Amino acid sequence: MRRRVERLRELPTLPAIVQRVVDALDRPDGGHAEAAALIETDQVLTAQLLRVANSAFYGLSGKIASVGQALTVLGTTVARSLVYSTSVLDLRIELRGFWEHSVGTAVAAGTLARRLGLPHPEEVAGAGLLHDLGKVVLYRQAPAAFATVLEHAASEGVRFGEAERALFGVDHAEIAGWLLGRWRVPSRLLEPVVFHHTPERAPTAPVETAVVHVANTLVRAYGYGFGGDRRIPAIEPSAWDRLRLGARDLDHLVTAFETALWRACEAVAGA
Template sequence: MAGQIQAGAPAAVTGANTLARVEVARNILDLPALPTIVLELMSSFDDPDVDIGRLADAISHDQALTARTLRVANSSFYGLSAKVKTINQAIMMLGFDTVRTLVAAGAIVNVLPAGTGTQRELSQFWRHSMATAVCARNVARRTRLNPEQAFLGGLLHDIGRLVLATRFPRQYGAALAWRDEHDAWQVDAEQQVLGMTHQQVGLMLAEAWRFPPQLLRAIGFHHAPAVDDLGDLASIVHVANAIVHALDLGDADALVPALSGEAWASLRLEGDMLRAIFRETEAQYEEACLILH
């Protein structure tokens, strides 16, 4: 059944396109490191005593981070009544949780490789990622999870696919061809052809970048949340990913991934609540994608 491959599982096949973990790890180490302030911001999701003033000051001293954050904060997606010109103004208008997510997401997206994929392929990747982010935030609002952390988890859940597509385009292309030929789920095709999945590769990257534990699991297990992940961020991203595939938002080429009944039940999404999530995600999707430009 698709989605049951666990991060770190041994390769199941051998062949010309099989990837060795050491080769993938070497390519991940070649990627630029994340700014220290971004690592601090991501760790602060679990810190109830976070020093907002100090972090805001640190963000403001990085001109590139500040410029990207203010551009997104002033986009139509957030619908502010007045233009914000400083990080402190953005925090006052949007709240620290939202600004923290904008800074972290902008920095990570900027560092991730653009690679050799076509513009259409890259656009499709990020549009699916944004759809999952929006849906995950809408799901999290109905649970005890932080909606902004859910947004970040949804945005980054497929970073392993981006690493595969840009660092190993020939091998990844073979996996996609096998997927289409056999009408298979994405993770099954990757395991069959590459000997590892984008979940595993994403987890390796997230570990190298020292992401916090919940985000690690959301990236590494978004197709197969473990028992410990039920009702948690990995379950939210897992369900959001399935929903946006079902709604045909962002990635029309892939099948709807297998849905874990346990993860679904743990979030208690029923009736009007679920219909509201569908409506909100579809309504917010296009404006959210403007952030990517």
């Protein structure tokens, strides 16, 4: 089973249509029309974008009827992250909690980034959406290993990542890094995913990584979704210091994104 996990290093490259969509979205002159035309050829991508754009979180329920409109509402970075995640995501019931947790972390990260005045909060939200991508990849590519990790985490009372490392020597953050690296994802999106448990290790995007780290922890503490175990990790002191946050800020942060988190419930319910 360990060899099976190690073979995840050889994960396939991004599906051709997804790569073309991402390339169009990343064009500096704006490629939304081209991206929309490509997305409309894929039923799953189209459904996911329209469902999220029409969710209560964006306040436009039932008003977004086209992929082009959805791209405008979501923004380039969130749309790109949805395209990435949809290409590997399995929404069957046993992964529902993981998807809820990812959406909650995206909402919390975006809210915190805006509160801190970061220049591109939508990018931080996109990283939050993808932060546990490695867990989904493990489930899809090595389901027996995934089940073993869940059992080990529950029986030993450890975190999902600790169980992964004990059993296989790697964790979901590293697995996501393998995949996103093969997909040539920019470092500003990759680092918050790879280092969301170890924010002090992020070399070029330390603030964004610290935001995703804090958001992940707060959403776990809030009980939204399921991250693979029921333990609530401590927030790394380096993340608090990097964001210049103190314990007193916690109540203000929770209040700021509490409503948004529960709006995200409706986004997930429609996904």
